[in-house]
Amino acid sequence: GAAAALQSAAQALTGSFLTPAAVKATLTSTGVNRSDSKSGITKPRVNLAAAIDSLGSSSTSDCFTIFNFGAATLNVSSITKPSWAMLVPPPPYSIGAGMSQEVCIEACGSCDGNPLEGNLTINSNDTDSPTITVGVHVDCPTSVPCPGDANGDGQVNFEDMTAVLTYWGSTYPGSTGPGDANHDGIVDFADITAVLTNFGVPCP
Numbered sequence: 001g002a003a004a005a006l007q008s009a010a011q012a013l014t015g016s017f018l019t020p021a022a023v024k025a026t027l028t029s030t031g032v033n034r035s036d037s038k039s040g041i042t043k044p045r046v047n048l049a050a051a052i053d054s055l056g057s058s059s060t061s062d063c064f065t066i067f068n069f070g071a072a073t074l075n076v077s078s079i080t081k082p083s084w085a086m087l088v089p090p091p092p093y094s095i096g097a098g099m100s101q102e103v104c105i106e107a108c109g110s111c112d113g114n115p116l117e118g119n120l121t122i123n124s125n126d127t128d129s130p131t132i133t134v135g136v137h138v139d140c141p142t143s144v145p146c147p148g149d150a151n152g153d154g155q156v157n158f159e160d161m162t163a164v165l166t167y168w169g170s171t172y173p174g175s176t177g178p179g180d181a182n183h184d185g186i187v188d189f190a191d192i193t194a195v196l197t198n199f200g201v202p203c204p
Contacts, residue, residue: 025067063104068095075125082118115139148198150181156198164191
Protein backbone atom coordinates (compact mmCIF):
# COMPACT_ATOMS: atom_id res chain seq x y z
CA GLY A 1 0.00 0.00 0.00
CA ALA A 2 1.17 3.50 0.88
CA ALA A 3 4.20 2.24 2.83
CA ALA A 4 5.48 0.21 -0.14
CA ALA A 5 5.00 3.16 -2.52
CA LEU A 6 6.84 5.46 -0.11
CA GLN A 7 9.74 3.01 0.18
CA SER A 8 10.02 2.77 -3.61
CA ALA A 9 10.10 6.56 -3.85
CA ALA A 10 12.71 6.80 -1.08
CA GLN A 11 14.98 4.34 -2.88
CA ALA A 12 14.62 6.24 -6.16
CA LEU A 13 15.13 9.72 -4.68
CA THR A 14 17.68 9.13 -1.92
CA GLY A 15 19.31 5.82 -2.82
CA SER A 16 18.21 4.05 0.37
CA PHE A 17 15.09 2.71 2.04
CA LEU A 18 13.46 4.30 5.08
CA THR A 19 13.41 2.58 8.44
CA PRO A 20 9.97 1.35 9.60
CA ALA A 21 9.92 4.20 12.13
CA ALA A 22 10.74 6.74 9.41
CA VAL A 23 7.92 5.38 7.21
CA LYS A 24 5.44 5.78 10.06
CA ALA A 25 6.76 9.23 10.95
CA THR A 26 6.65 10.45 7.34
CA LEU A 27 3.11 9.20 6.69
CA THR A 28 1.95 10.68 10.00
CA SER A 29 3.59 14.08 9.65
CA THR A 30 2.40 14.61 6.07
CA GLY A 31 -1.11 13.22 6.58
CA VAL A 32 -4.25 15.34 6.49
CA ASN A 33 -6.07 15.48 9.81
CA ARG A 34 -9.64 14.14 9.69
CA SER A 35 -12.09 14.22 12.60
CA ASP A 36 -14.65 11.52 13.32
CA SER A 37 -17.89 13.33 14.14
CA LYS A 38 -19.11 10.41 16.25
CA SER A 39 -16.07 9.73 18.39
CA GLY A 40 -14.53 13.19 18.23
CA ILE A 41 -11.13 11.62 17.51
CA THR A 42 -8.84 13.37 15.02
CA LYS A 43 -6.32 11.29 13.11
CA PRO A 44 -4.13 11.97 10.08
CA ARG A 45 -5.28 10.40 6.81
CA VAL A 46 -2.45 9.29 4.54
CA ASN A 47 -1.49 11.81 1.87
CA LEU A 48 0.89 9.78 -0.27
CA ALA A 49 1.75 12.62 -2.65
CA ALA A 50 2.79 14.87 0.25
CA ALA A 51 4.75 12.03 1.86
CA ILE A 52 6.75 11.38 -1.32
CA ASP A 53 7.26 15.11 -1.90
CA SER A 54 8.72 15.43 1.61
CA LEU A 55 11.53 13.06 0.64
CA GLY A 56 13.00 15.73 -1.60
CA SER A 57 15.28 15.04 -4.55
CA SER A 58 18.94 14.20 -5.05
CA SER A 59 21.42 16.98 -4.35
CA THR A 60 24.66 17.64 -2.48
CA SER A 61 22.71 17.62 0.75
CA ASP A 62 20.17 15.27 2.27
CA CYS A 63 17.83 15.98 5.17
CA PHE A 64 16.00 13.84 7.67
CA THR A 65 13.68 14.58 10.57
CA ILE A 66 13.90 13.29 14.13
CA PHE A 67 10.39 12.99 15.59
CA ASN A 68 9.59 12.85 19.30
CA PHE A 69 6.34 10.94 19.76
CA GLY A 70 6.92 10.58 23.50
CA ALA A 71 5.60 12.62 26.40
CA ALA A 72 9.02 13.78 27.65
CA THR A 73 11.78 15.83 26.04
CA LEU A 74 14.05 13.85 23.71
CA ASN A 75 17.69 14.85 24.07
CA VAL A 76 19.98 13.86 21.20
CA SER A 77 23.46 14.15 22.67
CA SER A 78 25.53 13.32 19.59
CA ILE A 79 25.50 11.83 16.09
CA THR A 80 28.43 9.78 14.82
CA LYS A 81 28.88 10.52 11.11
CA PRO A 82 31.19 9.84 8.13
CA SER A 83 34.24 12.12 7.83
CA TRP A 84 32.84 13.73 4.66
CA ALA A 85 29.55 14.73 6.27
CA MET A 86 28.62 17.96 8.03
CA LEU A 87 25.39 18.17 10.05
CA VAL A 88 23.30 21.34 9.87
CA PRO A 89 22.47 22.29 12.55
CA PRO A 90 25.04 20.34 14.55
CA PRO A 91 23.95 18.37 17.64
CA PRO A 92 23.02 18.35 20.47
CA TYR A 93 19.25 18.73 20.02
CA SER A 94 16.54 19.09 22.64
CA ILE A 95 13.23 18.04 21.09
CA GLY A 96 10.05 18.70 23.04
CA ALA A 97 7.18 16.23 23.28
CA GLY A 98 5.30 16.05 19.99
CA MET A 99 7.96 18.15 18.26
CA SER A 100 10.57 17.37 15.62
CA GLN A 101 14.04 18.43 14.51
CA GLU A 102 15.15 18.54 10.87
CA VAL A 103 18.83 17.78 10.26
CA CYS A 104 20.60 18.17 6.92
CA ILE A 105 23.74 16.33 5.85
CA GLU A 106 26.05 18.30 3.57
CA ALA A 107 28.94 16.83 1.62
CA CYS A 108 31.63 19.13 3.03
CA GLY A 109 33.21 19.78 -0.38
CA SER A 110 33.82 16.06 -0.96
CA CYS A 111 31.51 15.72 -3.98
CA ASP A 112 33.37 14.78 -7.15
CA GLY A 113 30.49 13.46 -9.24
CA ASN A 114 30.28 10.18 -7.34
CA PRO A 115 27.58 9.48 -4.72
CA LEU A 116 28.61 9.46 -1.06
CA GLU A 117 27.26 6.86 1.35
CA GLY A 118 27.70 6.07 5.01
CA ASN A 119 25.94 5.59 8.33
CA LEU A 120 24.77 7.95 11.04
CA THR A 121 24.53 6.74 14.62
CA ILE A 122 22.09 8.84 16.64
CA ASN A 123 22.64 8.81 20.41
CA SER A 124 19.84 10.00 22.68
CA ASN A 125 18.13 9.57 26.04
CA ASP A 126 15.37 7.41 24.49
CA THR A 127 15.04 4.48 26.89
CA ASP A 128 13.76 2.11 24.18
CA SER A 129 16.29 2.97 21.48
CA PRO A 130 19.16 5.04 22.89
CA THR A 131 21.27 4.32 19.80
CA ILE A 132 19.89 4.19 16.27
CA THR A 133 21.96 3.69 13.10
CA VAL A 134 20.59 4.87 9.76
CA GLY A 135 22.06 4.90 6.28
CA VAL A 136 22.69 8.11 4.39
CA HIS A 137 23.16 8.65 0.66
CA VAL A 138 24.08 11.95 -0.99
CA ASP A 139 24.20 12.30 -4.78
CA CYS A 140 26.90 14.57 -6.15
CA PRO A 141 26.31 16.34 -9.45
CA THR A 142 29.08 16.04 -12.00
CA SER A 143 30.90 19.33 -12.37
CA VAL A 144 30.65 21.21 -15.67
CA PRO A 145 33.94 20.98 -17.64
CA CYS A 146 35.74 24.28 -18.05
CA PRO A 147 37.09 24.75 -21.62
CA GLY A 148 40.85 25.30 -21.52
CA ASP A 149 41.27 24.17 -17.90
CA ALA A 150 43.85 21.40 -18.31
CA ASN A 151 44.78 20.96 -14.64
CA GLY A 152 41.32 21.14 -13.04
CA ASP A 153 41.97 24.19 -10.83
CA GLY A 154 39.03 26.17 -12.21
CA GLN A 155 41.22 28.68 -14.06
CA VAL A 156 42.73 28.98 -17.53
CA ASN A 157 46.28 30.33 -17.36
CA PHE A 158 49.96 29.47 -17.97
CA GLU A 159 49.72 26.46 -15.66
CA ASP A 160 47.28 24.85 -18.08
CA MET A 161 49.75 25.19 -20.94
CA THR A 162 52.34 23.52 -18.71
CA ALA A 163 49.87 20.69 -18.00
CA VAL A 164 49.24 20.17 -21.72
CA LEU A 165 52.98 19.90 -22.43
CA THR A 166 53.62 17.70 -19.40
CA TYR A 167 50.91 15.18 -20.38
CA TRP A 168 51.41 15.51 -24.15
CA GLY A 169 50.25 12.39 -25.97
CA SER A 170 48.21 11.02 -23.03
CA THR A 171 44.86 9.41 -23.82
CA TYR A 172 41.83 8.94 -21.59
CA PRO A 173 39.36 6.66 -23.44
CA GLY A 174 35.79 7.66 -22.64
CA SER A 175 36.94 10.17 -20.04
CA THR A 176 39.30 13.10 -19.47
CA GLY A 177 42.37 13.78 -17.37
CA PRO A 178 45.39 16.04 -16.72
CA GLY A 179 46.43 18.04 -19.79
CA ASP A 180 43.16 17.44 -21.63
CA ALA A 181 42.09 21.07 -21.97
CA ASN A 182 39.23 20.43 -24.41
CA HIS A 183 38.03 17.27 -22.62
CA ASP A 184 38.05 15.03 -25.69
CA GLY A 185 40.19 12.32 -24.08
CA ILE A 186 43.40 13.12 -26.00
CA VAL A 187 46.21 15.57 -25.15
CA ASP A 188 47.32 17.10 -28.44
CA PHE A 189 47.47 20.36 -30.45
CA ALA A 190 43.72 20.88 -29.97
CA ASP A 191 44.37 21.35 -26.25
CA ILE A 192 46.92 24.11 -26.89
CA THR A 193 44.27 25.84 -28.98
CA ALA A 194 41.70 25.38 -26.19
CA VAL A 195 44.02 27.01 -23.64
CA LEU A 196 44.88 29.95 -25.89
CA THR A 197 41.23 30.48 -26.92
CA ASN A 198 39.97 30.50 -23.32
CA PHE A 199 43.00 32.10 -21.68
CA GLY A 200 41.82 34.22 -18.75
CA VAL A 201 38.15 33.40 -19.33
CA PRO A 202 36.36 32.62 -15.99
CA CYS A 203 35.20 29.04 -15.62
CA PRO A 204 31.43 28.48 -15.30
